[in-house]
Amino acid sequence: MSMQIDYLRVALSLALCLGLGVAAIFLLRSRFRGLSVGPARDLALLESLRVDPRTAVHVLAYQDQRLLLTTRDNAVHVTVLPASATTPGADAAPAAPRDTGARAAAHDASDGAPAP
Numbered sequence: 001m002s003m004q005i006d007y008l009r010v011a012l013s014l015a016l017c018l019g020l021g022v023a024a025i026f027l028l029r030s031r032f033r034g035l036s037v038g039p040a041r042d043l044a045l046l047e048s049l050r051v052d053p054r055t056a057v058h059v060l061a062y063q064d065q066r067l068l069l070t071t072r073d074n075a076v077h078v079t080v081l082p083a084s085a086t087t088p089g090a091d092a093a094p095a096a097p098r099d100t101g102a103r104a105a106a107h108d109a110s111d112g113a114p115a116p
Contacts, residue, residue, distance in 0.1 A: 046059045046066070058069040068079040
């Protein structure tokens with residue numbers, strides 16, 4: 001009885017086992033992606049804007065507050081946004097400026113038309 005090892009058969013078996021293991025890992029990761037259990041986060045980055053190469057503006061949400069974070073070079077400035085800015089619909093268009101009577105009269109007089 002001779003003791004020969006078939007190295008090709010061993011290599012193919014090893015490759016098959018490794019391939020099945022990698023496939024199982026990818027399958028489990030894709031199936032249970034949203035089930036990761038971790039601590040709830042209080043801090044979230046809502047929006048970020050680069051003004052120029054040295055200046056950036058970030059809006060952060062922390063618990064029930066919104067913070068405006070401005071960074072320039074090595075300086076950081078933090079501003080707590082007022083509560084009215086955190087309410088839904090606060091980003092609606094601002095009201096048009098009201099035209100006062102004196103301003104209207106001055107405008108009409110500059111056109112040469114009589115004031116109403």
